[in-house]
Amino acid sequence: MTPPSAAPRDPSKRVCPTCEEPSPADGPYRPFCSARCKWVDLGRWLDGDYVVPGEGAIDFDVVAEYEERKAREGGGDDTDG
Numbered sequence: 001m002t003p004p005s006a007a008p009r010d011p012s013k014r015v016c017p018t019c020e021e022p023s024p025a026d027g028p029y030r031p032f033c034s035a036r037c038k039w040v041d042l043g044r045w046l047d048g049d050y051v052v053p054g055e056g057a058i059d060f061d062v063v064a065e066y067e068e069r070k071a072r073e074g075g076g077d078d079t080d081g
């Protein structure tokens with residue numbers, strides 16, 4: 001019987017999410033190993049989340065205005081006379 005040489009995963013050990021190097025559990029930048037890695041990760045999600053709404057975005061005020069105007073101009077379409 002041979003004991004395992006090393007545990008594959010130690011839950012008490014943390015690794016930096018950015019560079020995946022061991023980071024101190026009580027470090028000032030945890031869970032990152034350094035300030036640099038912290039900012040790298042921050043910039044990563046800022047890029048994806050803070051998107052500027054473009055022409056594809058629906059403006060509900062415009063939609064309401066359009067519906068209102070259509071109702072006004074359309075009048076009655078089922079009445080005769």
Ligand SMILES: [Zn+2]
Nearest residue numbers: 016019033037
């Ligand atoms: Zn790192």
